[in-house]
Amino acid sequence: MIDYVIKSPKGYADKVGELVSMLEHARAVTLWEIGGLRMADLDHLQTRHSNSIGALLMHIAAIEKVHQVISFENRDFSEAENGKWSSALSLGDEGRRDINEQPLEYYLEELAEVRRETLKQLKTKDEAWLFKENTWPNGVAFNNYYLWFHVLEDEISHRGQIRMLKREMKKK
Known part of the structure; x- marks a missing residue:
C-alpha cells in the first residue's frame, strides 16, 4: 500500500523518520510501476544506447548501496563491492552487457535487501548525523542528509525513465 502522509515511523529520530517515510513512499511507487513486468520487458532496449x-532497477539499488557505505561506514566501495555493483552504477555498455536475463523477482529482492540494511542503519541514527558534514576528495562539502x-x-528520476520505456513498449 502506498502511504501519502509523510510522518516519522516509530523507532526513528524525527527528521530521520521523515526521510524514511519519503524513501518508503518513493519505493512503493516504483514497485507499483514495475509490477507484472516480464523478463522481456525488463531487458528491452529502446535504442542501442538506452x-x-x-x-x-539495479542502478537504483546500487546508488542506495554506495550511499550506505559512504554515509554509514565513511568509506567508498571495496574491490569486491565494486565488482558486484560497478555495472549497475555506470550503466551504459557495461550495464547492457551485464544486467539482463533476470526475472522481476531478482530485481525486487536486490532492492529489498539493500533497503532492509538502509532501514536498519537509519534506526541507529539521530538528527545530528543527518547534518554531519564531510568533504569529497575534490573539496566539495556534503552532509548525510544530502546523500x-x-x-x-x-x-524518482529513473522511475520516470521506466515509465517512458513502458509507454514506448506499449506503442510497439
Whole structure:
C-alpha cells in the first residue's frame, strides 16, 4: 500500500523518520510501476544506447548501496563491492552487457535487501548525523542528509525513465 502522509515511523529520530517515510513512499511507487513486468520487458532496449528497466532497477539499488557505505561506514566501495555493483552504477555498455536475463523477482529482492540494511542503519541514527558534514576528495562539502536526498531523487528520476520505456513498449 502506498502511504501519502509523510510522518516519522516509530523507532526513528524525527527528521530521520521523515526521510524514511519519503524513501518508503518513493519505493512503493516504483514497485507499483514495475509490477507484472516480464523478463522481456525488463531487458528491452529502446535504442542501442538506452538502458533497460532491469538495469535502471539495479542502478537504483546500487546508488542506495554506495550511499550506505559512504554515509554509514565513511568509506567508498571495496574491490569486491565494486565488482558486484560497478555495472549497475555506470550503466551504459557495461550495464547492457551485464544486467539482463533476470526475472522481476531478482530485481525486487536486490532492492529489498539493500533497503532492509538502509532501514536498519537509519534506526541507529539521530538528527545530528543527518547534518554531519564531510568533504569529497575534490573539496566539495556534503552532509548525510544530502546523500539520502540524492538516493530519493535518483530513484524518482529513473522511475520516470521506466515509465517512458513502458509507454514506448506499449506503442510497439
